[in-house]
Amino acid sequence: MGVTRRLAPVLVLGTLAVLGRSAATCAEDDSQAIMRAHAAEDAAERAARWQELQHAIFGARSLQDGAAVIQIEAPEHALDAALVPITLTMKSAAPIKSLYLVIDNNPAPVAGHFTFGPRADPRTVKLRVRVNQYTFIHAVAETPDGKLYVSQHFVKMSGGCSAPAGANDAEALKDVGLMKLHLLGPFSPGKPLQAQLMIRHPNFNGMQMDPMTRDYTPARFIRTIDASYDGAAVFHLDADISLSTDPVITFGFLPDKKGTMQLVVRDSSNALFNHSFDVPAG
């Protein structure tokens, strides 16, 4: 994460310049040709961007086509740039050690990096993210022997990072750290089970400006989430400003017997939130 953060931030104004340019060219007679030229230019820029990111995150390691390994489901046209639901599904039963979600054109592109523990069932992970401008999303699965597989998906929407937080953002801090855990199926010892974790957290990303004072709302966002079952790791998540307000994460785990799911969430102000949930509930 430290590496990717130092990349030149893709500013919102960049998006808007593009938006304005295409709006202007629409009026011209040869708009189709111009649009095609821009599209080609954009495609080259996007490929270069991913090359740059790949190098920053994975160094010299090579990435293989992950079409048969990992699938990304996300809306093609996001309805709300500040809340884009993403589902990552493993298409093979091969074990997965870790999983990266990269939103290429976001200011902090690595939206999340899951490292799975012995109690994980990594086959399906869902999360909600902000999307700052039209972008490729890349998911990279890492196998225990260190191989990397990549899949990509394009999302059309912009403004999710600078978009003002929900109308209730002041209220949100009141309950910061509150958590809920829903089990999404019947509990059966030894069988994998999906769970949905909800966390109250504004995830302020530091990109919203007050035009009167020219001040930005200070960033305060979730940095890590650790889930463990009876003391054995399910996952560790390194997160960043791309997670939506009030993050919701769906994950799988392998409960061997009735037990306790423990969650430890740490944010960028070093606030620590702990919650334990009985499995099955009650």
Add this chain to the structure above:
Amino acid sequence: MMGLAACTVPAWPAAVVQDPRPWVTAEVAPGIHIRRGVDEDVSASNDDAIANIGFVIGREAVAVTDAGGSLNDGRRLRASIRQATELPIRYVLMSHVHPDHVFGAGAFSADHPIYVGHAGLPRALSLRWEYYRTRTEAILGKDTVGALVMPTMLVRDQAQIDLGGRALELTAHGIAHTDSDLTAFDRQTGTLIASDLLFVRRVPSLDGSLKGWLKELALLKSVAAKRAVPGHGPTSVEWPLGCRDLERYLGVLLRETRAAIARGQDIDAAVKTVGLSERGRWALFEDYNGHNVIQAFKELEWE
């Protein structure tokens, strides 16, 4: 409304208008003139003149009941006012934070009016104005929005403004369509200027609280008005009959989103199933319903 369409059709509007053409307005009640907004999102061809905006004439002064979605929209409204009366423009109401209602405010600055808003409006503008301005000017062109205008009179609960023999009763509402909704009631003619707490024909856009909106709507229904002026849709509807469709839509959104959550449906699945019985009953349904479901889901999943 709050959405911003990206690449829409024709040429740039003239950025500087010397002699703005007055809008055509309807006199929905004696002295209350309303310009109907088009049922579209902002585009280079509509100047963001998409909300119902207008003015109320008293014996001594005029109140603008929303200034419009761009400087040009506001200037044209001002020209309509000057056609109707020479009385001073003493008040400009800012019904809530959305750009189609406040970006025309700068067109009245030479009149030195009192700008009236909800007590929550300065904060909402602080958080959003820059974002809205950049996105709107990307579509309409540079300097089409003007400088930020902050309200100079804040309404916390209730207030009155006097136009000379005519009082407008103002109400600052709890979080509903947005967190800065202000309505005006002209008791003299029994006219409720509801702004975006009332959508008719154009699909509502939810940017505050679904439960809050239903609560405020229930309160508004008890206002002894003969008619109401919606923020979008026809310039005037019977009251409270005219909120029937809105109430039904919000009710469907509430029930079906709750049911989806109770079934354990994900937010992306809910977007595809909730509110579909309302399709075909509203303009711009496809552009806003999914967004509304996301807002409702976020609010209701914590119940």
